[in-house]
Amino acid sequence: MTLLVRLRGQGPKYHQIYCSLRRDILEGRLRPGTRLPATRILAADLSVSRTTVVLAYRQLFVEGYITGRVGSGSFVAPTLPETMLSPPDRRPVGELTASETSSAKDKKRPSPLSAYGKQIVDVSPLPVPGQKKSHTALRYDFKIGQPAIEEFPHETWRRLVQRRVRSLSVLSLNYGDPRGYSPLRGAIAEYLDRARAVKCRPEQVVVVTGSQQALDLVTRILVDRGDKVALEDPHYQGARQIFLSHGASLIPIPVDKEGLRVDSLPKRRSETENLKMVYLTPSHQFPTGAVLPLSRRLALLGWAKKHDAFILEDDYDSEFRYGERPVESLQGLDREGRVIYVGTFSKVLYPALRIGYLVLPPSLLPSLTAAKWLTDRHTPSLEQEALADFVSRGHFERHLRRSRLRNASRRDALLESLEHHFGKDVKISGTRSGIHVLVELRTLRPSRLNALAQKAAKAGVGIYPITPYCINPPKKAAFLLGYASLSEKQIRDGIRRLAELMKKG
Ligand SMILES: Cc1ncc(COP(=O)(O)O)c(C=O)c1O
Numbered sequence: 001m002t003l004l005v006r007l008r009g010q011g012p013k014y015h016q017i018y019c020s021l022r023r024d025i026l027e028g029r030l031r032p033g034t035r036l037p038a039t040r041i042l043a044a045d046l047s048v049s050r051t052t053v054v055l056a057y058r059q060l061f062v063e064g065y066i067t068g069r070v071g072s073g074s075f076v077a078p079t080l081p082e083t084m085l086s087p088p089d090r091r092p093v094g095e096l097t098a099s100e101t102s103s104a105k106d107k108k109r110p111s112p113l114s115a116y117g118k119q120i121v122d123v124s125p126l127p128v129p130g131q132k133k134s135h136t137a138l139r140y141d142f143k144i145g146q147p148a149i150e151e152f153p154h155e156t157w158r159r160l161v162q163r164r165v166r167s168l169s170v171l172s173l174n175y176g177d178p179r180g181y182s183p184l185r186g187a188i189a190e191y192l193d194r195a196r197a198v199k200c201r202p203e204q205v206v207v208v209t210g211s212q213q214a215l216d217l218v219t220r221i222l223v224d225r226g227d228k229v230a231l232e233d234p235h236y237q238g239a240r241q242i243f244l245s246h247g248a249s250l251i252p253i254p255v256d257k258e259g260l261r262v263d264s265l266p267k268r269r270s271e272t273e274n275l276k277m278v279y280l281t282p283s284h285q286f287p288t289g290a291v292l293p294l295s296r297r298l299a300l301l302g303w304a305k306k307h308d309a310f311i312l313e314d315d316y317d318s319e320f321r322y323g324e325r326p327v328e329s330l331q332g333l334d335r336e337g338r339v340i341y342v343g344t345f346s347k348v349l350y351p352a353l354r355i356g357y358l359v360l361p362p363s364l365l366p367s368l369t370a371a372k373w374l375t376d377r378h379t380p381s382l383e384q385e386a387l388a389d390f391v392s393r394g395h396f397e398r399h400l401r402r403s404r405l406r407n408a409s410r411r412d413a414l415l416e417s418l419e420h421h422f423g424k425d426v427k428i429s430g431t432r433s434g435i436h437v438l439v440e441l442r443t444l445r446p447s448r449l450n451a452l453a454q455k456a457a458k459a460g461v462g463i464y465p466i467t468p469y470c471i472n473p474p475k476k477a478a479f480l481l482g483y484a485s486l487s488e489k490q491i492r493d494g495i496r497r498l499a500e501l502m503k504k505g
Pocket of ligand 1: 212
């Protein structure tokens with residue numbers, strides 16, 4: 001027998017011998033039943049002590065790779081499972097290829113996926129991050145929903161997190177309350193009362209892993225397959241995908257310059273049967289930016305009461321308002337316990353923080369808390385604790401004030417540039433709040449929108465057509481421009497470049 005054992009790699013010599021022999025067995029170079037060299041001979045060949053080889057053989061024996069008795073001959077085990085003997089995957093570490101992740105090659109076998117498993121692949125065309133098309137090449141990326149991450153007070157945050165890490169008690173290493181860290185829930189309730197006229201006790205607040213999880217948990221506890229969910233059209237597509245993933249039947253409700261057309265909500269008994277909830281973004285309609293007036297808010301609450309439906313209020317970016325008093329939240333007007341309020345720290349702090357919150361009518365608390373516990377126990381404690389400090393020490397409101405000023409200047413730069421370069425060719429909406437605007441191009445047919453976005457991307461300008469946010473095809477050519485993460489200069493240069501591009505035709 002050719003001696004295959006080699007001393008290679010790092011670590012104790014016995015371990016190197018063990019690894020070498022194990023690899024030869026698994027890769028089929030040492031067949032089942034093959035006699036291994038005597039320990040004395042192998043030790044001499046490798047210039048190691050016999051004890052070293054004995055230790056390696058003992059390890060292989062314990063793990064079932066070899067049989068026999070040390071001293072009277074060792075043999076490769078005859079009964080290694082077939083699968084263990086196949087050659088290892090030698091491809092380099094990296095993203096899986098499309099053919100590996102697709103089930104196309106298994107067409108003959110029925111899909112192993114559940115209805116939910118199949119549904120999410122169909123409804124969520126967004127690629128997973130590793131496969132995402134990189135926008136790094138875009139010099140002027142008017143990406144929506146992106147706060148000014150570089151301006152986040154990193155140093156303060158680092159200090160608060162470090163302080164919490166240093167003082168970690170045994171208690172905070174254990175499971176926490178599924179509803180979240182109590183001081184944070186208290187701070188959120190207090191802030192929402194002051195800033196958004198949300199009426200709640202801290203007990204009604206549940207901290208979640210981003211508002212995306214809030215939407216998911218609420219849908220799980222309220223919507224059965226086939227139940228109806230009404231939503232704004234256009235709308236936040238992340239919400240639509242969640243409703244569809246749970247088998248909801250969607251009822252798109254048109255949106256005008258005042259937001260959801262409450263008068264278009266279904267009224268007939270046959271239409272409202274099993275209509276579980278209405279999803280909307282009343283304070284800054286996503287994506288048009290319309291603000292739902294009080295009359296419509298009251299009409300909506302009346303409709304929900306009459307038809308026994310819940311209202312899911314997504315208040316994702318209303319912290320940013322320009323020169324106006326914020327409109328009171330729908331939740332603050334609700335006297336019937338019908339409004340479920342969702343908020344997030346993604347737009348005010350940073351998206352990777354993954355902390356959002358729900359304010360629930362008391363009747364839904366037990367079920368939602370159980371859903372949260374089942375899903376992920378609770379949102380990570382350390383970040384919640386640091387965030388509670390960040391809020392209670394005034395850093396949150398300070399950061400908010402600075403962000404508001406900065407975003408207002410960036411918004412002004414955007415509006416001025418659009419006005420300067422496009423004049424009457426564009427109609428801009430959603431300027432009163434939030435961190436993006438909707439731009440309707442009067443001179444373009446909606447069918448040409450994607451081609452324009454592609455052309456703009458090639459020139460380094462990221463603009464985002466409204467189409468993915470609509471169930472019914474949009475009648476106007478409109479795109480979204482996020483501005484919070486770009487400097488005023490970038491904004492002006494980007495819009496100038498876009499205008500030049502369009503002039504060239
Ligand atoms: C309207 C709306 N709701 C919810 C979310 C999700 O936010 P989060 O990062 O908290 O999951 C977004 C994200 O862009 C959004 O635009």
